[in-house]
Amino acid sequence: MIKRIEKDFARFREIIKGQIRKDLRKYVTHGEMIGKRGKYAVSIPLPSIRIPTFRYGKNDRSGVGQGEGEPGTPIAAGDPQEGGGQAGDQPGEHLLEIDVTLDELAQILGEELELPRIQPRGKSTMYADRDRYNAISRAGPESLRHFKRTYREALKRTLAMGQYDPDNPIIIPVREDKRYRSWKVKQVPQNNAVIVYMMDVSGSMGEEQKEIVRTEAFWIDTWLRSQYKKLETRYIVHDASAKEVDRETFFSIKESGGTKISSAFGLCSEIIRKSFNPAEWNIYPFHFSDGDNWGSEDTRKCLDLLNESILPQVNVFCYGQVKSAYGSGQFKKDLDEHFKDSDRLITSEIRDKSGIYGSIKDFLGKGR
């Protein structure tokens, strides 16, 4: 029988999801709304899920406590309003932190932005090894001992050796009798994806621009992860030269100096060539900059790189232009002009935080 609470709990989860859906634009726009992020879930603070009642407000911030201290001593406890002197039987009030799995979040994102499911490329050719515990072996850890099989072997041996006594049917297994559960390796079709994030970290990209990129990257990760079994991410930063970094560095590094976008594109195609065979991987390069590049010479080099070595390999190449006080925004114009008819290149302009919502839709809305 299904427990009563499970129904109410399910309904509660549904309401939460509705709430997140309703406020999705807010959550997408403010990176900090997504609180702690774990491997499979994020926790989202929801302020107003409780039923509204008449209650005392702000100037009720006092109460009675117990302990040492002179007047003026700060009290160490968190927020003393949580039950502080309150003799009601209501539980303490606080923000509700709700764990939502990344899958659920991706689903909400997909539904709200009307993102199409991605058709992976070449899925028939890609296989991955999966372990299945459906075999028996003669060696193994005791915790995986297969009791029935072990008993059967011991019984067989005892019978064969004529030691079986029906009146006293004690079977003692020896080491040779023992059987253990074991695994078989099975090949299952799998589609893999890799995201190569590139970001311009030259002087003109400020904190706000990076925050936009960070937020956007979170949502792109979330969506693509829901579409592929396995998702890898690589990070490239560049100013006048490019280098590969880890995630932490990617979002915190601060460089100065000029901008040569071609350096990043070169490194990107190098990474793809070395580690990600396009026949096995769905490849998504994302590039973020403020649109400034070092002269038209370098831009031409970028276009060549895209044309020759990047676009033929990838599912789609996305360029996000984050508006900054210094950026000219020329690069997007160049790309748009040059790749007018290409469906493998998407550009999007992100004016400020509120532009994130639209640009995610630009990038992922094509279902490639």
Next chain:
Amino acid sequence: MASATRRKAKTGRFTGGLRGIEEEILGAARAFGLDPLPTVFELITHDQLNEVAAYGGFPTRYPHWRFGMQFEELQKGYTFGLSKIYELVINNDPCYAYLMNSNTLVDQKMVIAHVYGHSDFFKNNLWFSQTNRRMIDEMANHGTRIRRHIERHGEKTVEEFLDAALSLEWLIDYHSVYSPLRKRTRYEFDEEEETASVQRLKTDRDYMDRYINPPAYLEAQRRKIQERTQQQRKFPEQPMKDVLEFLIEHAPVENWQRDILSTVREEGYYFAPQALTKIMNEGWATYWHSKLMTEKILGDAEIVDFADHHSATLGVQPGALNPYKLGVELWRDIEERWNKGRFGSEYELCDDLARKRSWDLRLGEGREKIFEVRRIYNDVTFIDDFLTKEFCEEQKLFVYRHNPQSNRYEISDRDFEAIKKSLLFRLTNMGHPIIQVVDANFQNRSELLLKQVHEGVDLDLEEAKDAMKNIQRIWKRPVNLQTQTEDQVKLLTFDGQKHLEEDLSTPVA
């Protein structure tokens, strides 16, 4: 006992050893003069206990998502080791007590003794005298009825109305149950309802509709119904604190909706005494479990474990007042004072501190006094009568206040009067603002006028607006609330579409 040797813990009624312990503790409790209700103990797992707790003690309660929310919070608290419920007692006859099956034996003994303390309090405290002692059955009935409404009117419709009704769950006049003038605790309604809207005859041929349901006739009927409801609408002769009752009697809602309002109201009245006597009740149970354990029940080997767990329940954090601690200390203080005769004008007027300190008339009336207090007091009168200056000093009580400059909470005062005032304010109306219905035909437009009886503390206006929205859903006409922020009297209005806010120079109510 880790997962390696997973032990199947028993659940269900007490058997064997615990049964004997239960009887031993009950015998000892009776010998001390406790008179608990017959009490049924159930051992359950932590999942089950959290479920029962999420439903406020009644697993058969009506379905609503907020219980699911409560459950999630309890489960999280338990999983992360932040909070753990040892026991749950239900005020009912027989009294039901749920114990967690993973408690150690010492814990179980302590909890059983604690439960008898509560059970005695439920039975003998005046403020519980009007509660329904068959509440477990009643809650199940509520559950059944609301499930029936859901079947009939749809999950969403009923949930929306329940959400609105629950906004009002504290708007009852919990003193009224002790009044001989009070006629009823719950309302009975016919299942067949008299519709408030004009009944149309059904037709699936659109072109026939105007012959089968002539517009003129419909209009006449509508007016008639309107007139009738207009007549039925009365204004409260005096401001009414029981907003729920007022809405049940006068709001233009259907009978199933009235039934929901009535359910929420009845449960509100049932739970009110527990909120009214939190400090006394927890203190009383703690006083007795401590006395029973240390004097009668515990073996030598158990005393350290007991002391450990007992002290955990009495732990204090600077920012939060522990009702167990405050309660038990007050009970002990009363007992000591009446044992030594430290009361009355002679003692109070004595200004020789040394003499006061060693004051002992050897009256020995302490036990008798605490039983008397247990019978007729509630938290407000308890604090008002028995909180003394000496007690506050000894217990190191203080008032804290939010300091806007440093944006933190700071100790602001150790003055006895300030502490008492702050405590009493917290306990008044169970810590909720007092809201009254003042006028049901406000501005002669059958708008509802509510009023906060302002005691110096303002409402949370944003949340109040949301609550008004919910009341408007029930009342249907615009809802007004007169309140006050700092010194400015304000009138909030919600007309069904938008919120208005107006500063008043003269109060309307």
